Amino acid sequence: MAVFTQVAEEEARELLRRLQLGELRELRGIHGGIENTNYFATTDQGQFVLTLFERLSPAQLPFYLRLMKHLALHGIPVPEPHAVPGQKQENLLLEVAGKPAAVVNRLRGHSELAPGARHCAEVGAMLARMHLAARDFPLSQPNLRGLAWWNETVPVVLPHVDPDQAALLRSELAFQNHVAASSAYAALPRGPIHADLFRDNVMFEDGELTGFFDFYFAGVDSWLFDIAVCLNDWCVDLPTGAHDAARAAAFLRAYASVRPLASAERQLLPAMLRAGALRFWISRLWDFHLPREAALLKPHDPSHFERVLRQRVAHPPALYAATS
Numbered sequence: 016m017a018v019f020t021q022v023a024e025e026e027a028r029e030l031l032r033r034l035q036l037g038e039l040r041e042l043r044g045i046h047g048g049i050e051n052t053n054y055f056a057t058t059d060q061g062q063f064v065l066t067l068f069e070r071l072s073p074a075q076l077p078f079y080l081r082l083m084k085h086l087a088l089h090g091i092p093v094p095e096p097h098a099v100p101g102q103k104q105e106n107l108l109l110e111v112a113g114k115p116a117a118v119v120n121r122l123r124g125h126s127e128l129a130p131g132a133r134h135c136a137e138v139g140a141m142l143a144r145m146h147l148a149a150r151d152f153p154l155s156q157p158n159l160r161g162l163a164w165w166n167e168t169v170p171v172v173l174p175h176v177d178p179d180q181a182a183l184l185r186s187e188l189a190f191q192n193h194v195a196a197s198s199a200y201a202a203l204p205r206g207p208i209h210a211d212l213f214r215d216n217v218m219f220e221d222g223e224l225t226g227f228f229d230f231y232f233a234g235v236d237s238w239l240f241d242i243a244v245c246l247n248d249w250c251v252d253l254p255t256g257a258h259d260a261a262r263a264a265a266f267l268r269a270y271a272s273v274r275p276l277a278s279a280e281r282q283l284l285p286a287m288l289r290a291g292a293l294r295f296w297i298s299r300l301w302d303f304h305l306p307r308e309a310a311l312l313k314p315h316d317p318s319h320f321e322r323v324l325r326q327r328v329a330h331p332p333a334l335y336a337a338t339s
């Protein structure tokens with residue numbers, strides 16, 4: 016369940032009035048997600064989502080909320096956060112029940128958990144549009160689950176894994192540090208990325224993409240890393256983690272039709288697929304073995320991304336044809 020903090024209807028009604036989003040008709044807790052408290056709020060003007068941030072530091076939130084606003088204003092379908100009219104429009108962070116909070120538009124549709132090549136192509140094309148639309152976003156915050164975090168966290172999870180897994184974590188981390196020091200890596204185009212665009216963070220309605228959401232791992236990093244995170248989720252078979260060449264080609268062709276990949280990106284794609292798998296293997300190991308507040312977390316299976324990483328190392332996919 017994902018209502019960690021109860022919100023009184025009266026408080027939600029008052030807030031929606033202040034935001035000039037209409038008169039509350041229904042407030043319903045959302046039973047999904049493990050990080051934040053979420054409610055669907057329906058008013059006589061539309062459908063919104065009220066999120067109370069349970070864990071994220073208020074210092075990090077303006078980057079996420081203003082990025083969503085920026086993307087929405089540039090025509091990318093993402094939940095648009097609302098500010099109180101008359102106050103500074105960049106002030107999107109609200110307070111509800113003593114917690115930092117936001118009110119955003121509700122996206123239509125549902126997540127496509129068994130995507131085909133057409134869904135992957137839609138996500139690829141929209142991801143490229145999103146990268147381009149975020150180029151002039153003025154705030155900067157690093158990807159807080161990037162290389163520095165992997166270097167910090169691998170030693171923390173090593174005591175919890177077997178010797179074979181420890182050897183793979185150590186060697187892959189060394190490989191990624193080596194890649195990050197290369198001139199090709201320095202040449203990768205960068206900007207704000209979603210960094211967690213899995214199947215459950217995208218909505219479709221009648222086969223059409225209606226939006227990307229859950230931007231709370233976004234940060235500035237290489238665009239290629241975002242592509243790799245998507246390929247590792249949208250274009251692998253669950254639960255084996257095996258690469259699906261048709262879906263990957265559809266994704267990459269659609270992405271490259273909006274923004275052709277640079278030569279450094281084509282060169283580093285296999286390495287970045289390994290990086291994307293390593294990132295989620297580490298975070299899942301961390302959540303599994305070192306739960307922060309056990310009651311709030313139902314950790315994802317870490318072994319899935321161990322399998323994806325082993326596959327990426329053993330069989331670097333030949334994806335280049337789709338990218339040029």
Ligand SMILES: Nc1ncnc2c1ncn2[C@@H]1O[C@H](COP(=O)(O)OP(=O)(O)OP(=O)(O)O)[C@@H](O)[C@H]1O
Nearest residue numbers: 045047048049050051053064094120121122228229
């Ligand atoms: N803007 C939105 N429009 C439509 N549905 C939304 C929106 N935001 C959240 N939801 C719904 O609420 C559910 C939970 O949201 P979300 O996945 O962001 O949870 P979380 O706890 O914040 O994060 P996590 O996915 O990391 O557990 C989503 O699966 C989705 O069904």
Ligand SMILES: N[C@@H](CCO)C(=O)O
Nearest residue numbers: 211213295298299315
């Ligand atoms: N997408 C992440 C969860 C964090 O939102 C995972 O599958 O491990």
